[in-house]
Every structure is written in structure tokens, then in C-alpha cells.
Amino acid sequence: MSGQDVTVVVDPGVPEEVAWTLKSNAEQLARLRRGRPPEREPDDDRQPWGLVLMEATGLVALGLVFAAAGLFPLVVLTTGAILMLLLARALPAAKPQDEARAAERELFEQARWYDGRYYLREDFDAEALPLLARTQRAINSVLGSHVNAEGLLDNVRNFVMLPQQEWEIARLLAKLSSLRAEHNDLIAGGVAPEVAQAVRPLERALLTSEAAVVARVEALERYAGHVAEAERAYHARGQIEELRARLPRYEELVAESGADGFAVPEISGLADDADRLETALRRSVSSAHEAFRYLDG
Known part of the structure; x- marks a missing residue:
């Protein structure tokens, strides 16, 4: 996911239907942000x-x-x-456009009412966008996994805590982007030596804050990595279980063909494979839980 693919980030406290509307209308919100309000109601064009x-x-x-x-x-x-x-x-x-105008006016009202509780791509600079993209990719991979849907992870806490993590990271990145822009504007024309000395602590504060946000993103990615391992083990276990279910038919074929001594040991190894995958799945889920606790702490 590149910075171009960053989606609207909405405060988890915003009502779900409003959040969905805001996330689904990024381009319209950007136009409204640039000062283009929705069109007025058209004048009554009926005959006098x-x-x-x-x-x-x-x-x-x-x-x-x-x-x-x-x-x-x-x-x-x-x-x-x-x-x-x-x-x-x-x-x-x-008129066909009446419904579209009404929807745009409603979006405009929601955007004004919830101003400050959502962020657009325009709120992040070139350094912040990739970090937000990594955050959203990690969260989406966890929430979209089968192991989460099957309840092997703490899916309830995932659906509550991960959006909160996304919002907090987006809030910090937006603030960093704004301060960096102000700082760059300040020093764009050059600074006197005594001013440069005063500027250094501010630059260190920006770098330190960015490093702290990066650490949060990396923690999310570690958690997503453990979940991905559990996902692979989950799918592999399912495939092995399907093969085990078909095993009697293969054993029957082998017995009828007189190839028992050659094939039976290899086929019987499916049971061992299934046991190993079950262990790997448990280990991966356990690691994901440990990463989740670190993320939550």
C-alpha cells in the first residue's frame, strides 16, 4: 500500500453510519476542505x-x-x-441531480459537524503518508484474517483497539506534518547562527516524536506478522484435514492395487503433518496474543 492508497481516518467515537459516509467520500471531502461548498437548491423553474x-x-x-x-x-x-x-x-x-445534491449537502453538514474528528490524505506530509499506509495495511490484514473471524484471536478487542490505534497514529502524524510544515517555512529563507542554535532542540523534538510513532507502527506490523503466520498455519491445517478425510479412499485404492508396502507409510504421514500444523497454529496464535498484549500495554 502506497501513500496514494491511504483512506480517510475517522475517530472511532463517531457513529458508525457517519464514519462509513465520511470514509466513502474522500474526494468530495477534499473538495469541501478546499472551500467548495455544495450547490444551493435550484430555483423553482416551474411556470409562473x-x-x-x-x-x-x-x-x-x-x-x-x-x-x-x-x-x-x-x-x-x-x-x-x-x-x-x-x-x-x-x-x-x-430532476436526476436532485438526489446527488441532497447527498452532497448532507455530507457537507456531517463534515462540518465532525470537523476535527477525521483526517484526509491532505492532512499528512510525504514522510507521514507511508507510515499511515503501513498502519492501515497491518490493521486491515488482521481484521480481514480468518483466524480473527474464527475467534482464534481476541477479535472483539481487535475491532475496538485497532481502530483506536489507527486514530491515535493518524492524529500524531497529522500534528507532526503540520509542525514540520511550519518549521520548514520558518527556516526556508535561512536563519541566523543564534536562531539555528534555538532551532536544533525543536528539530530533535520532531525526530524523537516521529521515532516514537514509527515504533507504534512497527509494533502493529509485528502483531500483523504473527497473525499472518497463524493464518498460513490455519489454511494449511484445513488442507491437511481435507486430505485426511479422503485418506480412506486412497488406502482402499492402495490395498486393491497391492501397493501397501510402498504407499501406506507416506500416506500415514498426513496425520503427523496435521499434528505439526496444529502445534504451529497454536504457537502462532500464542505469539499473536503476546504481540497484542505488548501493543495494548
């Missing part, structure tokens, strides 16, 4: 009542002429035309 009444009056007069001439079918048609004209004025024409 005065014009409608003039047309209706003309149709009424025409209907009276038809009635006087005894052309009653035409009178019925004229009456229907009058009703259609009035109904067309009373009901606004539906």
Missing part, C-alpha cells in the same frame, strides 16, 4: 402562476366554444388539458 392562469383561461374559453357547438368530446379533452396544466404547475419536475 400568472402564465398558467392565462393559458387555463384560454382553454376554458375554447371549451365553451366547443360546448356551444355541441362538440362535447372536445369539451372533455379541453377540461383534461386544463387539469394537466394545473397539475404540472403544482408538482415540481423531478
Whole structure:
């Protein structure tokens, strides 16, 4: 995952449906952030009542002429035309873009209401984006794993704690990005020697803080690595179990073909393989739990 693939990070305390909306509309949020509010409600483009009444009056007069001439079918048609004209004025024409405008206005309101509780790609500089990308990749790999879905890990705590870790890392990276930008602007034109001496502690503070965030990201990646090992053992164990289930058919074939002495020892080794994979899975899950406790502490 590159910095280009970083997704919107939302405070875990934001309601789930709002968080989903914010995460699904990164481009629109970026446009709103740049000062492009949603379009106003379009003006009512229905015909003015005065014009409608003039047309209706003309149709009424025409209907009276038809009635006087005894052309009653035409009178019925004229009456229907009058009703259609009035109904067309009373009901606004539906437009395909109305729904899109309403959705954008709702997004704009949510973005304003939850301002400060979500971060976009634009909130991170070139040094921060790869770190956030690594964070999201590690978290997604854990939450998307079968061992987590099967409850072999502490999936409840994963779904609570990992988004909190993502938010905290994103918050620190956004602050680092902002301070780095201010610092670079300050020294862009050069600094006097006495100012340079005062600047050094600030630069060390930035580097130290970044190192602390990197340590958090690496801890997440270690946890994700243990989960990946457990995932591999989990899938391999499943494949071995499928082979063991088919073992009687193979044994029957071997017995019927008279090849017992050659093949049976190798086939029987499936049981040993399954035991080894079960042990590897338990060991991998145990290691993941240990990494989780370190991450949580």
C-alpha cells in the first residue's frame, strides 16, 4: 500500500453510519476542505402562476366554444388539458441531480459537524503518508484474517483497539506534518547562527516524536506478522484435514492395487503433518496474543 492508497481516518467515537459516509467520500471531502461548498437548491423553474392562469383561461374559453357547438368530446379533452396544466404547475419536475445534491449537502453538514474528528490524505506530509499506509495495511490484514473471524484471536478487542490505534497514529502524524510544515517555512529563507542554535532542540523534538510513532507502527506490523503466520498455519491445517478425510479412499485404492508396502507409510504421514500444523497454529496464535498484549500495554 502506497501513500496514494491511504483512506480517510475517522475517530472511532463517531457513529458508525457517519464514519462509513465520511470514509466513502474522500474526494468530495477534499473538495469541501478546499472551500467548495455544495450547490444551493435550484430555483423553482416551474411556470409562473400568472402564465398558467392565462393559458387555463384560454382553454376554458375554447371549451365553451366547443360546448356551444355541441362538440362535447372536445369539451372533455379541453377540461383534461386544463387539469394537466394545473397539475404540472403544482408538482415540481423531478430532476436526476436532485438526489446527488441532497447527498452532497448532507455530507457537507456531517463534515462540518465532525470537523476535527477525521483526517484526509491532505492532512499528512510525504514522510507521514507511508507510515499511515503501513498502519492501515497491518490493521486491515488482521481484521480481514480468518483466524480473527474464527475467534482464534481476541477479535472483539481487535475491532475496538485497532481502530483506536489507527486514530491515535493518524492524529500524531497529522500534528507532526503540520509542525514540520511550519518549521520548514520558518527556516526556508535561512536563519541566523543564534536562531539555528534555538532551532536544533525543536528539530530533535520532531525526530524523537516521529521515532516514537514509527515504533507504534512497527509494533502493529509485528502483531500483523504473527497473525499472518497463524493464518498460513490455519489454511494449511484445513488442507491437511481435507486430505485426511479422503485418506480412506486412497488406502482402499492402495490395498486393491497391492501397493501397501510402498504407499501406506507416506500416506500415514498426513496425520503427523496435521499434528505439526496444529502445534504451529497454536504457537502462532500464542505469539499473536503476546504481540497484542505488548501493543495494548
